[in-house]
Amino acid sequence: MLRHHGLHHFVITRGKTMDMTPQFMAFQGAFPHVWGGIVSLIRIFERRALQFAVPLMWLDGCKVAALAEIDLGMPTHEQLMGCVVNRSEVEAMILHPGQRFCVGKDGYHSAAKAIQAVVRMHLQRRRYDRLRLEHSAARSIQKGWELCQAHLETRRRIMQSLKEREMRWQQICTDFAASWPEIRKRPRLVVHIPSLSLPHAITEAAPYLDCIQNAQMAGRLCDLMDPNVSVIYVAPFSVEPAVVQYYAKILSASGIRGVDSRVTVLTPENAMYLPEGISLTKAALWSPRLLKELQRLTHGKTAYIVPGLVGSEEQTLAAHLQLPLLSLDSGVSMLFATKSGTKRIFDAADVPIPPGVSDLSDDTAMLQELASLIVANRDVPRWVLKIDNGFASHGTAFLDVSRLRSFKLGEGDNEGEWQGALLEELRVFGAKLFKVSTPFLYPTWPAFLRGFRLNGGIIEAAPAEIVSCPQVNLFIHPNGDVDVRSCQEQVVSPPLCRQGCMYPQTHIPEERLESIGRSIGRACFEKNIFGYASVDLVAFRREGELQLWAVDLDLQLTDSAAIHELLLLVCGGLPAATTRLCSRNYLYSGIIHHPQIANLQHSTFFTICKQKGISFDMQEKVGSLFHLVDSLARGCFGVMCSGLVAEQAVAYLAAAVEFIQLELDNTGIDESDTNLHHVAAACRALNRHATGPVTKAPRKLVRVTQSSRTPQRDAELPLA
Numbered sequence: 001m002l003r004h005h006g007l008h009h010f011v012i013t014r015g016k017t018m019d020m021t022p023q024f025m026a027f028q029g030a031f032p033h034v035w036g037g038i039v040s041l042i043r044i045f046e047r048r049a050l051q052f053a054v055p056l057m058w059l060d061g062c063k064v065a066a067l068a069e070i071d072l073g074m075p076t077h078e079q080l081m082g083c084v085v086n087r088s089e090v091e092a093m094i095l096h097p098g099q100r101f102c103v104g105k106d107g108y109h110s111a112a113k114a115i116q117a118v119v120r121m122h123l124q125r126r127r128y129d130r131l132r133l134e135h136s137a138a139r140s141i142q143k144g145w146e147l148c149q150a151h152l153e154t155r156r157r158i159m160q161s162l163k164e165r166e167m168r169w170q171q172i173c174t175d176f177a178a179s180w181p182e183i184r185k186r187p188r189l190v191v192h193i194p195s196l197s198l199p200h201a202i203t204e205a206a207p208y209l210d211c212i213q214n215a216q217m218a219g220r221l222c223d224l225m226d227p228n229v230s231v232i233y234v235a236p237f238s239v240e241p242a243v244v245q246y247y248a249k250i251l252s253a254s255g256i257r258g259v260d261s262r263v264t265v266l267t268p269e270n271a272m273y274l275p276e277g278i279s280l281t282k283a284a285l286w287s288p289r290l291l292k293e294l295q296r297l298t299h300g301k302t303a304y305i306v307p308g309l310v311g312s313e314e315q316t317l318a319a320h321l322q323l324p325l326l327s328l329d330s331g332v333s334m335l336f337a338t339k340s341g342t343k344r345i346f347d348a349a350d351v352p353i354p355p356g357v358s359d360l361s362d363d364t365a366m367l368q369e370l371a372s373l374i375v376a377n378r379d380v381p382r383w384v385l386k387i388d389n390g391f392a393s394h395g396t397a398f399l400d401v402s403r404l405r406s407f408k409l410g411e412g413d414n415e416g417e418w419q420g421a422l423l424e425e426l427r428v429f430g431a432k433l434f435k436v437s438t439p440f441l442y443p444t445w446p447a448f449l450r451g452f453r454l455n456g457g458i459i460e461a462a463p464a465e466i467v468s469c470p471q472v473n474l475f476i477h478p479n480g481d482v483d484v485r486s487c488q489e490q491v492v493s494p495p496l497c498r499q500g501c502m503y504p505q506t507h508i509p510e511e512r513l514e515s516i517g518r519s520i521g522r523a524c525f526e527k528n529i530f531g532y533a534s535v536d537l538v539a540f541r542r543e544g545e546l547q548l549w550a551v552d553l554d555l556q557l558t559d560s561a562a563i564h565e566l567l568l569l570v571c572g573g574l575p576a577a578t579t580r581l582c583s584r585n586y587l588y589s590g591i592i593h594h595p596q597i598a599n600l601q602h603s604t605f606f607t608i609c610k611q612k613g614i615s616f617d618m619q620e621k622v623g624s625l626f627h628l629v630d631s632l633a634r635g636c637f638g639v640m641c642s643g644l645v646a647e648q649a650v651a652y653l654a655a656a657v658e659f660i661q662l663e664l665d666n667t668g669i670d671e672s673d674t675n676l677h678h679v680a681a682a683c684r685a686l687n688r689h690a691t692g693p694v695t696k697a698p699r700k701l702v703r704v705t706q707s708s709r710t711p712q713r714d715a716e717l718p719l720a
Helices: 022-030 030-049 061-070 077-081 086-097 109-177 200-205 209-215 218-226 241-253 280-285 288-298 313-321 330-336 341-351 363-376 405-409 415-428 445-453 508-527 559-572 595-599 602-611 646-663 676-688
Strands: 011-013 056-060 188-196 229-234 265-266 303-309 356-360 382-387 395-402 434-436 457-462 466-468 470-476 482-492 498-503 531-540 547-556 585-588 621-629 636-643
Touching: 011 022, 011 030, 022 030, 022 061, 030 056, 030 061, 030 077, 056 061, 061 363, 077 086, 109 313, 188 209, 188 218, 188 288, 188 313, 209 313, 218 229, 218 241, 218 559, 229 288, 229 457, 241 265, 241 559, 265 288, 280 288, 288 313, 303 313, 313 330, 330 341, 341 356, 341 457, 341 508, 341 547, 356 363, 356 636, 363 382, 363 415, 363 445, 363 457, 382 445, 470 508, 470 559, 482 508, 482 559, 482 676, 498 559, 498 676, 508 531, 508 547, 531 559, 559 585, 559 636, 585 646, 602 646, 621 646, 636 646, 646 676
Parallel strands: 188 229, 188 303, 229 265
Antiparallel strands: 011 056, 356 457, 382 395, 382 457, 395 434, 466 531, 470 482, 470 531, 482 498, 498 585, 531 547, 585 636, 621 636
16 A cells, blocks of 8 residues: 555664565665665664664655755755654654763763763864964064065165265265366256255244245346356246246346256145145155156256255255255254354354353253353343254344343342342243244244253343344355355344345445455365355444454355345346446345235236336336245245435335235234234334435336347336
């Protein structure tokens, strides 16, 4: 009946198949074509029954045969259980923990072996995991060590390459200095990079840093006065083409030929992506396209770099380009381009300097030294503190002795007690007694003390009856010759802050200033310093006698020295062997910055200037020229005024400043955001000291006619 209905059930008892029953024989006869696979499955069922002590396992032969026909390899537990008729009883035994160890007399031994195997498995797995971790750590250490060694080797090779490049560059500089007289006589390429390489804390706080760096563009282009010179000028930003054409037209009208073909203006392509306060030289080093272009333009030519304020990056750039620097190197700059370093140069030059103390690095010691100086120099009305890395009057504070209560009350007491009282008053009331000249950089007295403590500084006396503040601009040749380029009068506003300059200065005999300048120039050359330098002096009267003190030294091309070169060209034409300006006087306002300047319409502003007579007569060499650092959108510019006498130049500048004040809206503008009021105050002070008649400014624009050496043509000099 089972065979008739196709039911081929058979039984496995205690791990043994009942193969002699009629049901099993009928099952064997029904599936001869897959019997080999069926036998293999039966053996698997027997092992399972024996392993888990299943007393009776009832299998469905048809399902076993169907599973054997599939031939998928080792069947799964679910496939096997699908062939068991009494699945619930069998699966309960298989899934019961420990069931397989309940068979026969060796069950306990099998359980012990299983436990031991599991323990050994876990122990070995833990050992394996630890070994794998140790191997991973070892590989990481080995990889890190190899990477470190590779970095060290790469660094060693880089340092070796830099050292070799530095040695080659030093040899180039030595050859440059030795052959300087011959270099000046042959065609050459001058690369101007007017960078201010100062600490980032200073440049970040300085307003209009890029404009300050670009302020010397006009003066540096005046190197074209030498027909053998071509100029590459690296600007901190993309200068408007109209500004470049403005200066090119001025140079052309002054007699320089081929300006367009001899000037190349470049800009670091990554300057706009760099943080605020990055110096021009650093921006150039981080601009590979600019570096490649400079290498291409200077390759195979006699060329050298004229930097601004020198730092370590200038030397790096010069070594990269393999071009000599017409300046001191960075090592010498760290020693002598500070306020304390200038005192050492002045001592070596044996020039008079004010009483004071240098190389101070602690604010407490500074106050102690100041109290001692006040007691020892009772006739000095003002004492000046200067931070070593200050530039252009930045980092300066002063103390008026008349404000010290202990100075008035304790003068007749014991000097030790008096000095102690002064020191205590300076320490307690310093914030009220000292006046910081640059509040944008050091807004409070504690901030100034912090800067003094970090950078060091000096103390020096300021005389009572200041007559003049002359500046002597030098050029120290690489072979040791010293040229005095000009002697100017500094325009100071507010106190101790240079704003602009006048020429000529008339209070001190020029020969005396030139003698001091040459002495300082020779002292600089002895310390391996050459290139441009400017000496700041102060003239005063003491007991009716006119005396001079050297108070500062800028080891770079200053703005006033650069402007002198431009006005020397414009007012005097191409010079022969003199720096006189054909009996012309000029007054330079310095860079005027105001937030509202950026809102002025360029063409409208200069059109109104022409209508108001703020113009320059190229025939008479008198009038007003605008000193543009870029378009008015930068928010700053300068004014250069030339006259037959000093009073006329002052009148031109006063008229220009008055016009600018009327054009600008000062609503909501804080005095700390502009210096226009300082320029106006300087004009009023100069007007008060004027002794001669003032010539009024012209009321209309004067057309420029070229000299008779060239074909006659009318050329109108643009103001911008």
